[in-house]
Amino acid sequence: MTRKPIGELRRGWTTGACATAATKAALIRLWGGTFPSDVGIVLPRGEAPQFPLALAEAGEGWARVGITKDAGDDPDVTHGALIIVTVRRSAGGVQFKAGEGVGIVTRAGLPIAVGEPAINPVPRQMMQGVVAEVAAQFGEAAGVEIEISIPDGEAIAQKTWNPRLGIKGGLSILGTTGVVRPFSCAAWIASIHRGIDVARADGLKHVAGCTGATSEKTVQTLFGLPDHAMLDMGDFAGGLLKYLRKHPVDRVTIGGGIGKMAKLAQGAIDLHSSRSQVDFSVLAEWVDMSEVNHANTALEAFEMSGEKLSIFIADRARVKAQSLVGDQVSIDTIVIDRAGKVIARSTA
The missing domain is CATH 3.30.2110.10 (CbiD-like)
Structure with a gap:
């Protein structure tokens, strides 16, 4: 061939x-x-x-x-x-x-x-x-x-x-x-879009986009959502939210680990490690703790500062997501730890 x-x-x-x-x-x-x-x-x-x-x-x-x-x-x-x-x-x-x-x-x-x-x-x-x-x-x-x-x-x-x-x-x-095309994002994003189309056609009012399997399981269990309400967002927050702006549903929950949610909170819409990074100086400003600037991961920063940081991240991630989908969709966010425990939630 x-x-x-x-x-x-x-x-x-x-x-x-x-x-x-x-x-x-x-x-x-x-x-x-x-x-x-x-x-x-x-x-x-x-x-x-x-x-x-x-x-x-x-x-x-x-x-x-x-x-x-x-x-x-x-x-x-x-x-x-x-x-x-x-x-x-x-x-x-x-x-x-x-x-x-x-x-x-x-x-x-x-x-x-x-x-x-x-x-x-x-x-x-x-x-x-x-x-x-x-x-x-x-x-x-x-x-x-x-x-x-x-x-x-x-x-x-x-x-x-x-x-x-x-x-x-x-x-x-x-x-x-x-x-x-090797490692193309297009196929993944196309699948997210088809998932939204199916959810809308079935009349679902509440869907969720999560960064990985652990956050997806937590969010699905928390709200009792059916499988086809769970959109495989992965790193492609922008691909999900921009499509929802043109093809809205009533409510969208965005869930993820603290690292990827921190990137979204800081304005990134592609959450892959090779395409966006957490700015720890910004995290330090949010919680007014200079030592956070020296953390290696967002989870370590959270362990230093506690719930104050995770709440900041949940709130700012929700604001960023809301700016991408517009006013037709109600956004809420959930931040979890590695074990799948909810450490912050934010609703409008």
Whole structure:
């Protein structure tokens, strides 16, 4: 499979790109009689990767091709997954079907209707494009059923946001560009946005964004929120709050450990350690304790100064978050320690 380097990191290809390549190769066999040794497609932004066939099978009226997904140097849970497409002749245009390991949409709010296979719009368009291309090449009517399956896809999906988004039974076929860019924030932020869409479509009035698993468990237990109210904010406070400004809900709780909440309180909206740092001189000013300026971590600063600091952080984090979402959303914040104990709360 050809790749182009991004610096020292390799980019890879989405499940949607792999499914499109498998569809094209299977159609060449179905309508042309022989499998290609590899298959090339053109992605939405003009890239033209080549994919070797990892599986090639055919019978009367059907053909099947598997492409092994290579996510490049991105830590993608679907790296190495086999994306299998089976094509069959159809009298009704292009039809999509979820095979083993591909999920079904069960909640409104996603770009695919409830009851449909979790194959996103751009991959559908890409596959429809290769159907038209190969049909024209062999003089065939562009009527085909496309069934996508991913062995172990249901198990892999448990490591993704799919269960929380109401996608049952497996993985989604994703990708807007066809390219996986190593360590890209875009996929995570897109998943946050889809989580908000699902929560709004279900009529939820209260959702929460947390910085990690411990804070999420604490906040969910505290308020008795359902799973799909818990938005996987992680470090991307800005990605969550800016989207909520345009797509509001009544109430949002922001929860996290004291370090990341201190960054938010000081104005950071990307809370990753490589992109923002706690300013201990500011913490020292807040609590009027010069020794806090010499702390190594926000937790150590809290241990020096006590509840006064955690309350400052909760209040200022709430003010910063409120400034990002505007007046349509009510914000409250919760700061926890490493054990998940609440050490400060702030409400409007």
